[in-house]
Amino acid sequence: QVQLVQSGAELKKPGASVKVSCTASGYTFSGYDITWVRQATGQGLEWMGWMSPSTGRSGSAQKFQGRVSMTRDTSLNTAYMELSSLRYDDTAVYYCARGGLHLPDDPWGQGTLVTVSS
Amino acid sequence: SYVLTQPPSVSVSPGKTATITCGGNNIGSKSVHWYQQKPGQAPVVVMYYDSERPAGIPERFSGSNSGNTATLTISRVEAGDEADYYCQVWDSGTDHRVFGGGTKLTV
Numbered sequence: 278q279v280q281l282v283q284s285g286a287e288l289k290k291p292g293a294s295v296k297v298s299c300t301a302s303g304y305t306f307s308g309y310d311i312t313w314v315r316q317a318t319g320q321g322l323e324w325m326g327w328m329s330p331s332t333g334r335s336g337s338a339q340k341f342q343g344r345v346s347m348t349r350d351t352s353l354n355t356a357y358m359e360l361s362s363l364r365y366d367d368t369a370v371y372y373c374a375r376g377g378l379h380l381p382d383d384p385w386g387q388g389t390l391v392t393v394s395s
Numbered sequence: 396s397y398v399l400t401q402p403p404s405v406s407v408s409p410g411k412t413a414t415i416t417c418g419g420n421n422i423g424s425k426s427v428h429w430y431q432q433k434p435g436q437a438p439v440v441v442m443y444y445d446s447e448r449p450a451g452i453p454e455r456f457s458g459s460n461s462g463n464t465a466t467l468t469i470s471r472v473e474a475g476d477e478a479d480y481y482c483q484v485w486d487s488g489t490d491h492r493v494f495g496g497g498t499k500l501t502v
Binding site: 312314321322323324327336338339372374378379380381382383384385386387388 | 483
């Protein structure tokens with residue numbers, strides 16, 4: 278079955294960077310985009326951006342531009358989201374999902390909790 | 396940027412019909428997806444392309460989209476439908492996806 282498995286929880290200090298991985302199985306990795314979404318505790322879903330595994334092309338929400346990098350390793354069927362210059366309000370669960378230009382995001386990874394604390 | 400507006404909460408009795416709206420400027424011209432998120436779980440798509448139901452989603456779930464409002468309707472609501480629901484569209488103007496603020500459905 279189609280599945281996305283994310284890396285484990287992270288604890289980072291303000292100003293550091295975090296890199297979350299998302300490993301796909303059960304489908305052709307290069308055939309769909311990977312979407313990244315985050316959710317702070319008790320808050321709604323916030324779209325961060327997307328990455329095309331086939332081309333490496335990516336796009337991100339304006340608020341993250343300059344701080345986020347979305348990459349992939351096609352040999353490992355794995356996508357990565359790296360967020361730099363972490364702030365306390367970056368504390369959230371980060372999700373990856375399989376998507377595409379007009380496709381729904383489905384399925385989603387299990388989520389990765391990133392905690393920013395001194 | 397494109398804004399989607401959802402009511403923060405909807406409350407319904409078991410067996411009744413729940414209606415969750417998603418407002419946006421001329422949203423009827425866009426494709427809307429709906430996600431259900433239960434506590435501690437990742438979101439799951441329950442409706443896509445306005446009114447298409449994924450495999451495994453009960454027929455009690457239906458969707459529509461016209462004018463400035465998209466709607467997710469859940470008939471014969473069950474306790475297991477209690478969750479947060481989010482609408483989503485692709486904003487071609489910014490090439491970004493946008494989520495609504497979410498609606499907490501209480502049964």
